[in-house]
Amino acid sequence: MLLKISYFLKHFAYEMKNYHKAIIFPLFLLFLFCFQCVISGDKEALLSLKSSIDQTNILQWEGTDFCKWEGVKSCFKNRVSKLVLENKKLSGTLDATIINQLDQIRVLSFKQNSIFGQIPNLSHLTNLKSLYLSHNNFSGEFPASFATLHRLKTIVLSGNALFGHIPASLINLQRLHILYLDANNFTGKIPPFDQDSLKHLNLSNNQLSGEIPATGVLSRFNSTSFSGNIDLCSNAFGIPCGFGFAPYASITPATPTPSFTGKRDHHGRVTKIITIIAFVVGGLSLLCVVTLLVLVLRKGRRNIARFADSKAAAPIVVGAATDTADGKNGNRGFSMENGDGGRVGVLVFCGNGDTEMSYHLEDLLKASAETLGRGTVGSTYKAVMETGFIVTVKRMKDAMYPNLDEFCRHVEVIGKLRHKNLVPLRAYFRAREERLLVYDYFPNGSLFSLIHGSKTSSGGKPLHWTSCLKIAEDLAAGLLHIHQTPGLNHGNIKSSNVLLGSDFESCLTDYGLMSLKNPNTTEESAAVSHFYRAPECRDFQNLSSQQADVYSFGVLLLELLTGKAPSHDLVSDHGSDLHTWVKSIRQKETDSSGEEVSSEKLAALLNIATACVSVAPENRPVMREVLRMIKETRMEPAPAHVSSNSSDHSPGRWSDTVQSLPRDDHLSI
Ligand SMILES: Nc1ncnc2c1ncn2[C@@H]1O[C@H](COP(=O)(O)OP(=O)(O)OP(=O)(O)O)[C@@H](O)[C@H]1O
Numbered sequence: 001m002l003l004k005i006s007y008f009l010k011h012f013a014y015e016m017k018n019y020h021k022a023i024i025f026p027l028f029l030l031f032l033f034c035f036q037c038v039i040s041g042d043k044e045a046l047l048s049l050k051s052s053i054d055q056t057n058i059l060q061w062e063g064t065d066f067c068k069w070e071g072v073k074s075c076f077k078n079r080v081s082k083l084v085l086e087n088k089k090l091s092g093t094l095d096a097t098i099i100n101q102l103d104q105i106r107v108l109s110f111k112q113n114s115i116f117g118q119i120p121n122l123s124h125l126t127n128l129k130s131l132y133l134s135h136n137n138f139s140g141e142f143p144a145s146f147a148t149l150h151r152l153k154t155i156v157l158s159g160n161a162l163f164g165h166i167p168a169s170l171i172n173l174q175r176l177h178i179l180y181l182d183a184n185n186f187t188g189k190i191p192p193f194d195q196d197s198l199k200h201l202n203l204s205n206n207q208l209s210g211e212i213p214a215t216g217v218l219s220r221f222n223s224t225s226f227s228g229n230i231d232l233c234s235n236a237f238g239i240p241c242g243f244g245f246a247p248y249a250s251i252t253p254a255t256p257t258p259s260f261t262g263k264r265d266h267h268g269r270v271t272k273i274i275t276i277i278a279f280v281v282g283g284l285s286l287l288c289v290v291t292l293l294v295l296v297l298r299k300g301r302r303n304i305a306r307f308a309d310s311k312a313a314a315p316i317v318v319g320a321a322t323d324t325a326d327g328k329n330g331n332r333g334f335s336m337e338n339g340d341g342g343r344v345g346v347l348v349f350c351g352n353g354d355t356e357m358s359y360h361l362e363d364l365l366k367a368s369a370e371t372l373g374r375g376t377v378g379s380t381y382k383a384v385m386e387t388g389f390i391v392t393v394k395r396m397k398d399a400m401y402p403n404l405d406e407f408c409r410h411v412e413v414i415g416k417l418r419h420k421n422l423v424p425l426r427a428y429f430r431a432r433e434e435r436l437l438v439y440d441y442f443p444n445g446s447l448f449s450l451i452h453g454s455k456t457s458s459g460g461k462p463l464h465w466t467s468c469l470k471i472a473e474d475l476a477a478g479l480l481h482i483h484q485t486p487g488l489n490h491g492n493i494k495s496s497n498v499l500l501g502s503d504f505e506s507c508l509t510d511y512g513l514m515s516l517k518n519p520n521t522t523e524e525s526a527a528v529s530h531f532y533r534a535p536e537c538r539d540f541q542n543l544s545s546q547q548a549d550v551y552s553f554g555v556l557l558l559e560l561l562t563g564k565a566p567s568h569d570l571v572s573d574h575g576s577d578l579h580t581w582v583k584s585i586r587q588k589e590t591d592s593s594g595e596e597v598s599s600e601k602l603a604a605l606l607n608i609a610t611a612c613v614s615v616a617p618e619n620r621p622v623m624r625e626v627l628r629m630i631k632e633t634r635m636e637p638a639p640a641h642v643s644s645n646s647s648d649h650s651p652g653r654w655s656d657t658v659q660s661l662p663r664d665d666h667l668s669i
Pocket of ligand 1: 372442443
C-alpha cells in the first residue's frame with residue numbers, strides 16, 4: 001500500500017516537473033489523515049474496550065458523539081477525560097493497547113465489576129489522576145508502571161486477588177492522596193511511604209510482613225490501616241517485632257475507619273478462621289502422620305502387646321519371677337505391672353517340663369503376630385519372636401471369661417496335659433480383662449486342610465483307608481488322654497481343631513476350653529461346629545460331656561471316611577442308610593501290597609463311627625473302648641490300660657496283614 005502511494009506521488013511529481021511541490025503535497029495529505037485518526041481515536045478505543053469487557057451488550061453506546069455515551073462522564077477537547085463504568089457486570093480483560101489510547105483520561109473507574117486478568121501497564125495514561133479498579137477479579141502483580149504516572153492521586157485496588165510486593169517506587173508519587181490496597185494477597189514489606197499528600201491508606205487484610213516503617217506519614221494512620229496482616233509488627237502499635245509471630249490480625253481498632261467495608265471485615269474474619277482451621281487441621285494431620293508412622297514401624301512386629309496390654313493400659317515391667325495362679329507350683333511367670341506396682345498381668349508357664357522355655361513375656365510382647373483365624377473360642381495368632389521362636393497365641397473372647405480364679409484353675413488343669421496327640425498348652429497370660437493361651441505352633445496345618453484343601457466347601461476327596469485308620473487312632477488316643485482326667489472333655493472336636501505334627505501325627509487342640517464359656521452367652525457357634533455337636537449339646541445352655549465328645553469323634557470319623565464336612569446333620573439325614581452312603585462314596589481301595597482292601601476294614605471303622613454317633617448318649621462307647629476297636633482294626637492288640645505313653649505307633653505298621661474284625665454288639669453292617 002505504502003509502495004503504491006509513494007509510486008503515485010512520485011509519478012504525480014514527475015508529471016508536475018516540480019519535486020518540491022511533490023513532497024509538500026503528500027505531507028499535507030498525511031496530516032489530514034492523521035488528524036482524522038486522532039479525532040475519531042477515542043471512539044474506536046471505546047468500542048474496542050466495549051467489545052472486550054461487555055460481551056453481553058450492557059452498555060448501549062450508540063450515536064456518533066461518544067462523549068454522550070453512558071459512563072463517559074466528561075470529555076476535554078473531544079477526548080475522553082472521565083470514564084466511570086461502575087457496577088455494570090462487565091467481564092473480560094483490559095487490553096493495554098486499547099486503554100492506553102485514552103491518553104487524555106483523568107479519572108478511570110471500573111469499580112465493582114468482574115473484570116479479570118492482570119491490571120495492564122497504563123504508562124501512556126500520563127494524565128491519569130484517579131484509578132478505581134476495586135472489587136473486581138484482577139490478579140497478578142501490582143503494575144510497576146504506576147510509579148511513572150506522576151499525576152496519580154488516587155489508587156483504589158481493594159478486593160481483588162493481586163499478589164506480590166507493593167512496589168517501593170510508589171513512594172515517588174508525590175501527589176498520592178488515597179491508596180487502598182486492602183483485601184488482596186500482597187506480601188512482603190510496606191514501602192516507607194512518607195509523602196505528605198497521603199491522607200488515606202488501607203493495607204489491611206493482605207499477607208504483609210515485617211515492621212511497619214516508622215515514617216511520619218505512616219505513623220499518622222491507626223492500626224486499622226494495617227489489620228489482617230498476621231506477620232506485621234510495629235513497636236509503635238505495641239506489637240513487638242522479633243518474636244516471629246506478630247498477630248496484627250488481632251488488633252482491634254480503637255476508632256474504626258469508616259471506609260472499611262463490611263466485605264473487608266468479613267474477609268479478615270474469614271482469614272482468621274481459615275488460619276485457625278489450618279493450624280488445627282495441620283496439627284491433627286501431624287498427629288495422624290506420627291500415629292501412622294508408629295503403626296507402620298510396628299507393623300513388622302505386630303505386637304502381642306496390643307492385645308496383651310490394651311485393656312490394662314499399663315507400662316510393662318518384665319523380669320520378676322512370679323508364682324502361678326495358685327501360688328504353689330512355682331512355675332516361672334513374668335508380670336505386667338501398673339505404675340504403682342500393682343500386678344495386672346502374668347505369663348504363667350504350664351507343665352513342669354516347660355519351666356525352662358526359652359522366652360519371657362517381654363519376648364512375647366515384642367513378637368510379630370499374624371492372624372490364623374477367628375473361631376468360637378477367640379482369635380488365633382502366629383507369634384514370631386525376635387529370636388525366631390514361633391508360638392501360637394489364642395486370645396479368648398470376652399464371652400469365654402469366667403472369673404480370673406476359675407479361669408486360672410481350669411487352665412492349670414489343661415496345661416498339665418501332655419500327650420503326643422495333643423497340642424500342648426505351654427503358657428497362659430492372666431490379666432484382669434485379658435486371657436491369652438500360648439500353644440506350640442504347628443506348621444503342617446490342620447486335618448480340615450488335609451481333607452478339604454484350602455476350600456471351605458464340604459466336598460473333598462476321602463483320604464486313603466490307611467490314613468483314616470492312623471488318624472482315627474491318633475485322635476482316639478489323644479481324646480482318651482483328656483477323658484482320663486475326671487470331668488474333663490474336649491468340647492469342640494472338629495477337623496480344624498486337629499493339627500498335624502512334625503511326623504504328620506494328628507493332634508487335638510482347643511481342648512477343654514468350651515467349659516470356660518459363659519453358659520448365659522447367646523453367641524452361636526458356626527454351622528459346621530453345630531453338626532459336630534451331640535444332639536443333647538446343640539442347645540448352648542447344655543454343657544459338653546465326655547459322651548458328647550464321643551459323638552463328635554464319630555462325626556469326625558464320618559468326615560474322614562467320606563471327605564464331607566458336616567455342613568448338615570449327616571447322621572439324621574442318612575439314618576439307617578449311613579453305611580450305603582459311605583460305601584457309595586468310597587472307591588475300591590488297595591493296600592500298599594496292591595492287594596484289594598477288604599471292605600471289612602472300612603466297614604469296621606464305619607461301625608465304630610456309627611456307634612459313636614448314637615443319638616442316646618448311653619449307647620455310645622467310651623473312648624477307651626473306641627481306641628481298642630480302632631487298634632484292633634489296624635491289627636494292633638489293644639493294651640489293657642491305655643496311657644499317654646502306650647499309644648506310640650509308627651506309620652510303618654499301617655498296612656500290616658489283615659486280620660478278622662472283632663465283633664461288637666453295636667457294630668453290624
Ligand atoms: N497351634 C496351632 N498351630 C498352627 N495352626 C493353628 C494352631 N491352632 C490353631 N491353628 C489354626 O488356626 C486357625 C484358627 O483356629 P481357631 O481355633 O481360632 O479357629 P477354629 O479352629 O476354626 O474354631 P474354634 O475356635 O471353634 O476352634 C485354624 O485353621 C487352626 O487350624
